[in-house]
Amino acid sequence: MKPHAFQINRRRFVKTAAAITAATGVPGWFLELEEAHAAESRPAGPNDRPGIALVGCGGQGRGDCGGASQFADVLAVCDVDQSHAESAARQFTRDGRVPKIYNDFRKLMERDDIHAIINGTPDHWHTFVNMLAARTGKDIYTEKPLTLTIDEGKRLVKTVRDNKRIVQVGSQQRSDRNFRLACELTRNGRIGTLKHMIVGLPTGLVEGPFPELPVPAGLNWDYYVGQAPMVPYKGVNCHGNFRWWYGFSGGQMTDWGAHHNDIAQWGNGTERSGPVSIDGKSLTALIPGGYETAANYRIDCKYANGVTMTILDEHTVSDQNVVGGGKTTPNGVQFIGTDGWIFVARGNIQASSEELLRKPLPEGAVRLYQSNHHMGNFFESMRSRKDPICDVEIGHRSITVAHLGVISMRMNKPVQWNPDTEQFVGTHAREANQWLARDQRKPYDYSFIA
Numbered sequence: 001m002k003p004h005a006f007q008i009n010r011r012r013f014v015k016t017a018a019a020i021t022a023a024t025g026v027p028g029w030f031l032e033l034e035e036a037h038a039a040e041s042r043p044a045g046p047n048d049r050p051g052i053a054l055v056g057c058g059g060q061g062r063g064d065c066g067g068a069s070q071f072a073d074v075l076a077v078c079d080v081d082q083s084h085a086e087s088a089a090r091q092f093t094r095d096g097r098v099p100k101i102y103n104d105f106r107k108l109m110e111r112d113d114i115h116a117i118i119n120g121t122p123d124h125w126h127t128f129v130n131m132l133a134a135r136t137g138k139d140i141y142t143e144k145p146l147t148l149t150i151d152e153g154k155r156l157v158k159t160v161r162d163n164k165r166i167v168q169v170g171s172q173q174r175s176d177r178n179f180r181l182a183c184e185l186t187r188n189g190r191i192g193t194l195k196h197m198i199v200g201l202p203t204g205l206v207e208g209p210f211p212e213l214p215v216p217a218g219l220n221w222d223y224y225v226g227q228a229p230m231v232p233y234k235g236v237n238c239h240g241n242f243r244w245w246y247g248f249s250g251g252q253m254t255d256w257g258a259h260h261n262d263i264a265q266w267g268n269g270t271e272r273s274g275p276v277s278i279d280g281k282s283l284t285a286l287i288p289g290g291y292e293t294a295a296n297y298r299i300d301c302k303y304a305n306g307v308t309m310t311i312l313d314e315h316t317v318s319d320q321n322v323v324g325g326g327k328t329t330p331n332g333v334q335f336i337g338t339d340g341w342i343f344v345a346r347g348n349i350q351a352s353s354e355e356l357l358r359k360p361l362p363e364g365a366v367r368l369y370q371s372n373h374h375m376g377n378f379f380e381s382m383r384s385r386k387d388p389i390c391d392v393e394i395g396h397r398s399i400t401v402a403h404l405g406v407i408s409m410r411m412n413k414p415v416q417w418n419p420d421t422e423q424f425v426g427t428h429a430r431e432a433n434q435w436l437a438r439d440q441r442k443p444y445d446y447s448f449i450a
């Protein structure tokens with residue numbers, strides 16, 4: 001295996017660092033620290049290539065598997081749509097070796113030569129695939145959102161820990177230095193005491209109703225729908241667009257929310273905990289028979305440490321916004337403290353003053369887990385058996401924040417949450433606790449992977 005991309009020589013480092021600083025605002029002192037850390041990383045040996053399989057061969061799964069194929073041999077691919085499986089098999093054919101095609105992931109999991117899986121299925125299948133992979137001794141790179149429900153997350157964390165598996169959740173922003181810098185500065189009091197966080201997510205879609213269509217040849221629609229209530233195939237409720245349908249997902253709250261809530265939790269130091277109160281409002285009526293997840297929304301949360309957080313779609317504005325000019329809520333995370341603020345997004349970090357970013361953190365400052373290559377970090381963890389940067393519990397806790405928001409929106413009531421017991425408490429607890437799990441359509445309940 002080649003040394004990881006981040007192990008670069010000094011001269012190239014200096015040039016690269018200057019370019020990164022110019023393009024993204026990440027200061028030189030932060031990049032120097034990174035280089036020192038990277039130099040300690042151990043390159044893998046040339047024979048150190050595990051066998052892997054891709055489950056869910058859509059856009060993201062194939063992208064992830066392309067990254068993973070630098071580190072491992074793709075022995076199998078699996079999809080409930082034969083055409084997706086076939087094109088993935090073509091894509092990952094190497095030196096005449098064609099990955100074996102499966103249409104049922106349970107068969108693939110029987111193989112001992114597959115050491116890890118890449119899970120690129122839609123959200124409502126993540127847990128089933130991951131739980132069986134963990135039980136059959138495979139490590140897992142799984143796409144976010146980690147789960148469909150909070151109950152799934154609790155079960156999955158236990159299964160992964162009981163079976164001592166490595167799980168990297170595909171919240172790749174954790175391996176992006178902009179986000180780590182923002183969180184590290186916030187955690188070290190650079191903006192004074194953190195008071196408020198604003199999470200900006202895309203606006204959802206208000207469209208429909210949509211007509212029923214014939215199921216395309218080669219797509220097993222019953223299997224695709226899986227645990228969700230059966231619905232007719234409409235094209236727009238399948239590949240790529242499944243995320244706007246409540247049976248399969250939670251809309252933008254769980255899609256982009258998986259990424260930015262994760263960062264907010266990291267910066268707040270609550271990555272293995274969660275908020276204690278959540279008040280979610282869906283602000284736009286949806287069209288009957290159309291997309292089912294919130295388009296415009298506002299979720300107000302509070303943490304036990306007193307920090308508050310507002311999650312907004314980009315067309316909904318808070319009077320506490322420090323970016324967006326009062327007209328939009330930009331996609332990203334705003335950390336607002338007593339002495340300043342930081343805004344971080346993909347490829348962009350800004351602060352209330354230049355100095356706030358430029359001044360190095362002192363020795364002894366809190367240093368966060370460093371990874372600059374999300375997939376590389378997964379394979380390093382497979383070797384070291386140490387947790388990767390976005391382990392299963394972090395992934396579960398990050399997506400719990402989004403699930404809590406969705407639950408409060410769908411109940412149209414504020415709810416209180418105990419992050420220690422992972423139960424709702426207070427006024428609407430009895431009703432809210434019914435939302436921790438969903439009914440699973442047979443045969444796609446947990447017995448499917450027993």
Ligand SMILES: NC(=O)c1ccc[n+]([C@@H]2O[C@H](COP(=O)([O-])OP(=O)(O)OC[C@H]3O[C@@H](n4cnc5c(N)ncnc54)[C@H](O)[C@@H]3O)[C@@H](O)[C@H]2O)c1
Pocket residue numbers: 055056057058059060061078079080081084105120121122123125143144145170171172223224226238239240241242255
């Ligand atoms: N990390 C990121 O930035 C990022 C970006 C895009 C998507 N994603 C995530 O990746 C996942 C896939 O998204 P996508 O856009 O590639 O969707 P997609 O619809 O293009 O692909 C999903 C694939 O899974 C297949 N599938 C469905 N049920 C299956 C099952 N039971 N077994 C095997 N295959 C099954 C589908 O047929 C399809 O080929 C989603 O959970 C999404 O949230 C993450």
